[in-house]
Amino acid sequence: MKVASLKFQRNAGKSLNNKTLQSALKNIESRFVGARREAISHLDDFEAVRSRATTIRDQVLANLDQWLIRFEQEAQRRGAIVHWAETAEEANRIICDIARQYGVKKAVKSKSMVSEECGLNDALEAAGVQVVETDLGEYILQLAHEPPSHIVAPVLHKTKDEVSDLFAQHHHLPRKTGIAELCQEAREILRPHFIAADMGISGANFLIAETGSVLIVTNEGNGRLATTLPRVHVALTGIEKVVPTLEDATTLVRLLPRSATGQDITNYVSVLTGAKALDESDGPEHFHIVLLDNGRSKMLGTKLQAMLRCIRCGACMNHCPVYQNVGGHAYGWVYPGPMGSVLTPSFAGLAATLPLPNASTLCGACAVVCPVSIPLPDLLREVRHQQSLANLRPWRERKALAVWAWLALRPIWYARCAGLMSRVLAWLGGAKGRIGWLPGAWTRGRDLPAPAGQTFRDLYRKREKP
Amino acid sequence: MRVGLFVTCLVDLMRPSIGFATLRLLAHAGCDVIVPEHQTCCGQPGYNAGDHTAARELAIKLALEFADCDYVVVPSGSCAGMIRVHYPTLFPDDSEPARRVRALAARTYELTDFLVNIAKLQDVPGRFTGNLTYHDSCSGLRELGVKQQPRALLAQLPDATLKEMAQCETCCGFGGAFSVKFDEISSRMADNKARHIHASGANTVVAGDLGCLLNIEGRLRRIGDQATRVLHIAEVLAGDEGQTS
Structure with a gap:
């Protein structure tokens, strides 16, 4: 997927003025924020589980290479084939090769953000493989030719009415309006694809090192069909998803759905281990696991390492007041919101993502809800710091900061400038005491309450001298 | 001390x-x-x-x-x-x-x-009559755990009634340079805050950070609300704010 993050500001402006989108975004508060709060309250001690989950993720990241090798050994021992991809292109090449090897004509997909990260669908289509998204949200997006706007609810930006129109247009059936009817229609359309598919593609929520298993959590059942019905199953995921044991995975699964959708548990939790054995009646004949780096290993050992704890629950974006108002597309890539504003610069480069870490008030709501305690505001500041060190900040901003720093370190000059500014602003404010227009952006959407005309330091000095 | x-x-x-x-x-x-x-x-x-x-x-x-x-x-x-x-x-x-x-x-x-x-202040000197609502500024709330402290102090004002607004912990959109770098988003966030302030029924909004206050007051005035008073907690606790309205 092409990175369009440099256009954040313009796209955010469009989002703010898009009435349909704004009405769709209203669901975040009711559907996700409230539901999470409720589900978290069902845990006896959220902080204890969260702390344990954080430790599990940290321990893996401290020895990531060893856990990955253990995972590979255990997976291969059970008949899976493990591939290592350094880049998105390499992952696509590996999966296209697998498709070619087995003569795959049709692939059905369960939802996978890593496949979005790689642009896998385009690569497979170019290799002559028909790809059908089977997660309802992803299927809708495939029909609409749109990227996801949320990592858990990819079609969050669309209203039900838009989906009704889209289905009527593509399915050539009478327009349905009820959610149950729409789901049923999608099921009926998708079912033959599952049966005809040669390959199923999934992501992985966790890789379990001790058993070489791929764990996925889903709600629609399409994940089970896509990973067990076709003769080939390819699981594509990032290298950071590994956890040591099944028990560790269950700790994380206690937090993931609660944080994501406010469910105590998802409808399906599938643990996929090895290919179909000779004495087994179902499952894929061939099971390939593709482990993607694509910038992740570069974050190890840096101040951004904590970001790799992420279990992709989406709570940070659900609770981000910026995301809540502009939605996911404005961020210009696969991963929106606070987690994306840390990950995208690491994956796509600082220069291509300049606005992202700055598009946050650092309010900290994300860090409070993160189930693996990622200090997101600190990491956003760290990416800003990297931008500053790389001299990537705009010239005007750098000049303004230089002037501010020069003055702040020279109290006498600082006091004179503040005094002058106070008088000028008070004069501009006039009798109303507020300023409707100033150069710069502040007064585009707001007045500026004017000061009284003297600074605190001036008034204080005068007060002291009788 | x-x-x-x-x-x-x-x-x-x-x-x-x-x-x-x-x-x-x-x-x-x-x-x-x-x-x-x-x-x-x-x-x-x-x-x-x-x-x-x-x-x-x-x-x-x-x-x-x-x-x-x-x-x-x-x-x-x-x-x-x-x-x-x-x-x-x-x-x-x-x-x-x-x-x-x-x-x-x-x-x-x-x-x-x-x-x-620290000071364990038990008798705040200010006077305030009427309804007020409190906006929890982000850094105070989430970096320093400032939540009950301002409410405990406001409770010492006998004639002041705190009417909590919905989403009092949601950012007002100030964010320092954010307010000018992303002014449209900032203004929208301030709009949401203004809506909650109005819905609270209070005619005064109080916070502990001047940045938030400038943002909130600036947006309130721009959207035509000249009446809601926007005050710093120190002004309410120390002065005779509220007596004039």
Whole structure:
């Protein structure tokens, strides 16, 4: 997927003025924020589980290479084939090769953000493989030719009415309006694809090192069909998803759905281990696991390492007041919101993502809800710091900061400038005491309450001298 | 106890009355207050823009200026958070300046936190009659745990009634440079805040950070609300705000 993050500001402006989108975004508060709060309250001690989950993720990241090798050994021992991809292109090449090897004509997909990260669908289509998204949200997006706007609810930006129109247009059936009817229609359309598919593609929520298993959590059942019905199953995921044991995975699964959708548990939790054995009646004949780096290993050992704890629950974006108002597309890539504003610069480069870490008030709501305690505001500041060190900040901003720093370190000059500014602003404010227009952006959407005309330091000095 | 007042650059420039209200509150709480003359800014604008050099120099400057205070009190959760939480991360080493900065961080408090937990103020001097609603500024709330402190102090005003607004913990959209870099988003967030303020039924909104207040008041006035009063917690606790309305 092409990175369009440099256009954040313009796209955010469009989002703010898009009435349909704004009405769709209203669901975040009711559907996700409230539901999470409720589900978290069902845990006896959220902080204890969260702390344990954080430790599990940290321990893996401290020895990531060893856990990955253990995972590979255990997976291969059970008949899976493990591939290592350094880049998105390499992952696509590996999966296209697998498709070619087995003569795959049709692939059905369960939802996978890593496949979005790689642009896998385009690569497979170019290799002559028909790809059908089977997660309802992803299927809708495939029909609409749109990227996801949320990592858990990819079609969050669309209203039900838009989906009704889209289905009527593509399915050539009478327009349905009820959610149950729409789901049923999608099921009926998708079912033959599952049966005809040669390959199923999934992501992985966790890789379990001790058993070489791929764990996925889903709600629609399409994940089970896509990973067990076709003769080939390819699981594509990032290298950071590994956890040591099944028990560790269950700790994380206690937090993931609660944080994501406010469910105590998802409808399906599938643990996929090895290919179909000779004495087994179902499952894929061939099971390939593709482990993607694509910038992740570069974050190890840096101040951004904590970001790799992420279990992709989406709570940070659900609770981000910026995301809540502009939605996911404005961020210009696969991963929106606070987690994306840390990950995208690491994956796509600082220069291509300049606005992202700055598009946050650092309010900290994300860090409070993160189930693996990622200090997101600190990491956003760290990416800003990297931008500053790389001299990537705009010239005007750098000049303004230089002037501010020069003055702040020279109290006498600082006091004179503040005094002058106070008088000028008070004069501009006039009798109303507020300023409707100033150069710069502040007064585009707001007045500026004017000061009284003297600074605190001036008034204080005068007060002291009788 | 000897308390240094860190006025903050916004209060110095935009609303000195908050500084004087803070002085009254600290004096009322029995503190011996000093106001170092050469104080300027805590360094947050640079720090949040990714420029650590200036922030570090300002941290050292501040640590020197407030070296002889038992406590440093700041009428802002954001600036207090910068000193208390972020300064130590800028000085992880064991040098003399680093030790001094970390010591400064450890004795720096947001105003309401200080009044409740250190000075144990039981009789706030202000008078306020009417309904008010409180906006929890992000840094104070989430970096310093300032939540009950301002409410405990407001509860000491016999004629003031706190009417909590929905989403009082949601950011107002200020965010320092964010408010001008992403002014459209910032204004929308302030709109949401304005909606909740109006729905609360209170005619006064109170917060502990002038940045938020400027943003909220600026947006309220722009959308035609000239009536809602927008006050700093220090002004409410120390003065006779509310008597005129």
